[in-house]
Each structure stands twice: as C-alpha cells, then as structure tokens.
Amino acid sequence: xxxxxxxxxxxxxxxxxxxxxxxxxxxxxxxxxxxxxxxxxxxxxxxxxxxxxxxxxxxxxxxxxxxxxxxxxxxxxxxxxxxxxxxxxxxxxxxxxxxxxxxxxxxxxxxxxxxxxxxxxxxxxxxxxxxxxxxxxxxxxxxxxxxxxxxxxxxxxxxxxxxxxxxxxxxxxxxxxxxxxxxxxxxxxxxxxxxxxxxxxxxxxxxxxxxxxxxxxxxxxxxxxxxxxxxxxxxxxxxxxxxxxxxxxxxxxxxxxxxxxxxxxxxxxxxxxxxxxxxxxxxxxxxxxxxxxxxxxxxxxxxxxxxxxxxxxxxxxxxxxxxxxxxxxxxxxxxxxxxxxxxxxxxxxxxxxxxxxxxxxxxxxxxxxxxxxxxxxxxxx
Numbered sequence: 001x002x003x004x005x006x007x008x009x010x011x012x013x014x015x016x017x018x019x020x021x022x023x024x025x026x027x028x029x030x031x032x033x034x035x036x037x038x039x040x041x042x043x044x045x046x047x048x049x050x051x052x053x054x055x056x057x058x059x060x061x062x063x064x065x066x067x068x069x070x071x072x073x074x075x076x077x078x079x080x081x082x083x084x085x086x087x088x089x090x091x092x093x094x095x096x097x098x099x100x101x102x103x104x105x106x107x108x109x110x111x112x113x114x115x116x117x118x119x120x121x122x123x124x125x126x127x128x129x130x131x132x133x134x135x136x137x138x139x140x141x142x143x144x145x146x147x148x149x150x151x152x153x154x155x156x157x158x159x160x161x162x163x164x165x166x167x168x169x170x171x172x173x174x175x176x177x178x179x180x181x182x183x184x185x186x187x188x189x190x191x192x193x194x195x196x197x198x199x200x201x202x203x204x205x206x207x208x209x210x211x212x213x214x215x216x217x218x219x220x221x222x223x224x225x226x227x228x229x230x231x232x233x234x235x236x237x238x239x240x241x242x243x244x245x246x247x248x249x250x251x252x253x254x255x256x257x258x259x260x261x262x263x264x265x266x267x268x269x270x271x272x273x274x275x276x277x278x279x280x281x282x283x284x285x286x287x288x289x290x291x292x293x294x295x296x297x298x299x300x301x302x303x304x305x306x307x308x309x310x311x312x313x314x315x316x317x318x319x320x321x322x323x324x325x326x327x328x329x330x331x332x333x334x335x336x337x338x339x340x341x342x343x344x345x346x347x348x349x350x351x352x353x354x355x356x357x358x359x360x361x362x363x364x365x366x367x368x369x370x371x372x373x374x375x376x377x378x379x380x381x
C-alpha cells in the first residue's frame with residue numbers, strides 16, 4: 001500500500017483495473033478493500049458479504065495484521081452499523097462511530113476507530129455486501145469527520161464497479177463448479193470401467209490358480225504372482241482417483257469455509273433448517289479435513305433423507321487439543337444396536353472407517369423419537 005492518498009481519474013482507474021484482474025471471489029474482495037483504503041487514504045477498510053443467517057459468509061479486512069485479526073476472534077454478526085449498511089441500503093458518514101447510538105462495541109483486540117464511512121454494494125435491488133472505511137489519515141477538527149462528500153462519491157463509484165466484479169467472480173466460480181462436477185462424473189465413469197476390468201481379471205486369474213494348485217503348482221505360483229500384480233495396479237488406480245477426486249474447495253478454502261458453503265446449499269435445498277457454527281478451528285492436516293468433510297456429508301445425508309426432522313445443526317469446535325465435529329437432528333431417531341436390521345449400517349461403517357483412519361473416534365447417540373447426534377473427534381487443530 002502507498003503511504004499517501006491517490007486522487008483523480010488515474011487512482012479510480014487503477015482500482016477498477018485491479019478488480020478486473022481477478023476471477024476468484026476471495027481475491028476480488030481483497031482487491032476491493034485494498035483499493036478503497038488506498039483511494040481514500042484510510043487507516044482501515046473492510047468488506048462483508050452477508051449470509052442468510054444474520055452473520056457474514058465472508059469478511060475481508062485491510063490495515064489489520066494477521067495476528068491482530070486472529071486475536072479479534074469470530075466474524076462479526078449483522079448488528080449495529082454493519083446491519084444498517086445491509087438493511088437500510090444508504091451511505092453512512094460519521095464523525096465518531098463510537099458515539100453513534102447503534103454502536104454496540106467491539107472485541108478487546110479490535111483496533112480503535114473514530115471517523116467512519118460505509119455504504120452497501122448492490123446488484124440491482126439485492127445488497128450483496130457492505131464496504132466500510134475508518135480513520136481517514138488527515139487533520140481533523142474536533143468532532144468532525146475526515147471523510148468528505150467527495151470521498152463518498154468516489155466510494156460509491158468504486159462500490160458500483162465492485163458489484164460488477166463480485167457478480168462476475170461468482171458466475172465464474174459457479175461455472176467452474178459445474179465444470180468440476182462434469183469432470184468428476186467422467187473420472188467416476190473411467191474409474192468404474194478400469195477397476196471393474198482389473199477386478200474381473202483378478203477373479204479369473206485367482207480361479208485359474210485354484211484349479212492348477214494341485215496338478216501344476218509351478219503354473220499356479222505364476223498365476224498367483226499375476227494376481228498380486230493386478231491387485232497392485234488396481235490399488236494404484238484407486239489411489240490416483242482419490243487424489244483427483246479430493247474436493248477442490250477443500251484445497252482452496254479449507255474445512256470451515258467448505259462446510260459452511262455446503263451447508264448453506266443444503267439449507268436452501270431442503271425443507272429442514274440446516275445450520276453451521278464453528279469456533280476456534282484453524283487448518284488441519286489434509287487427511288483429517290477430508291475425513292471430517294466426508295463424515296459431515298454422510299451424517300447430513302442421513303439426517304435430511306431419513307430422520308424426518310425439521311432441523312439439523314452442525315458444529316465444528318476446538319476442544320482442548322482436539323477438534324470435534326457434531327451433527328445433530330431432531331428427527332425420528334433409531335436404536336443404534338439395531339441399525340443393521342434397519343438397513344442404515346453402511347453409512348455408519350463408512351464414517352467409523354474414515355474416523356479411525358485419521359486417528360479419531362466416532363460416537364452415535366440416538367433413540368426412537370429423540371433425534372440423532374453423530375460426533376467425530378480428531379486430535380490436533
């Protein structure tokens with residue numbers, strides 16, 4: 001970032017060009033925030049993209065160090081001035097945000113802020129985000145706002161183009177998701193064909209070895225060696241497919257963001273209310289993140305398809321040295337001891353295998369009419 005304000009058409013042009021260079025939503029958000037802070041010479045800038053549950057799906061800041069941001073804690077909720085930007089859909093320019101009646105305080109590690117400029121980012125009638133700046137770096141008379149009417153006009157122009165850039169980035173990501181889904185379908189088809197052929201050859205070769213073992217042990221030994229080679233080839237193909245089919249979003253966004261996005265989609269697609277809450281969880285080893293995602297997906301599938309409940313709550317929290325994933329529904333429940341007779345044991349076996357594979361433990365609590373809780377605990381995080 002520069003140490004002084006940039007003004008005029010050149011500065012606005014540079015900000016707009018910077019936004020147009022990126023296609024990933026997260027990169028676009030970061031560029032918008034950095035451009036706004038530089039353009040208006042503010043000490044702090046932030047941009048929040050709301051979710052559907054009173055919080056923020058994404059919240060990007062500029063001017064705050066990584067250590068300070070971590071110390072601040074969880075993402076803010078939509079309240080006070082932040083809510084005003086999202087619900088009243090008009091700019092806010094304040095001499096001291098702390099004296100506004102809507103101000104509700106901030107965490108202890110939060111930087112101190114005074115003068116404030118904020119406005120919504122709109123796509124037609126929809127508010128898709130809110131942009132905030134604080135602490136204009138200029139001399140300010142007592143009780144006055146450093147941000148001017150001209151600053152507000154500049155930020156309005158930036159916000160209009162930010163809406164276009166953000167919408168384009170979202171369209172790109174949706175297009176990419178469709179491409180990934182098509183590619184995975186192709187891979188699954190190829191995997192099915194390749195592994196089916198290998199397993200068929202394995203079976204025939206094993207049968208030949210069994211027929212030869214008494215009358216021609218030497219040939220039987222050769223056939224068994226071929227069985228071992230075919231098994232190794234099949235294992236290699238399966239291993240390669242697992243690597244290719246690892247969720248792309250998990251690699252790019254991490255477990256928390258991937259789960260949040262997945263659950264938002266399920267919440268929109270099903271009649272049951274599906275919620276997600278995460279506290280204190282940072283990055284985990286890749287194998288653990290994938291196992292926890294797969295267990296969550298399986299548990300959510302069971303809850304939404306079989307429980308008949310009206311609500312499913314997913315939490316991911318740090319507990320001491322461990323991380324705990326919990327999926328709870330208020331559905332019909334079942335008797336865990338009789339899940340095999342109920343025909344629902346395969347999902348639980350898969351979840352237990354995935355959990356034990358990363359050194360974790362899985363517990364299932366349920367009873368008829370009492371709902372179900374699936375809990376996965378893994379070390380670290």
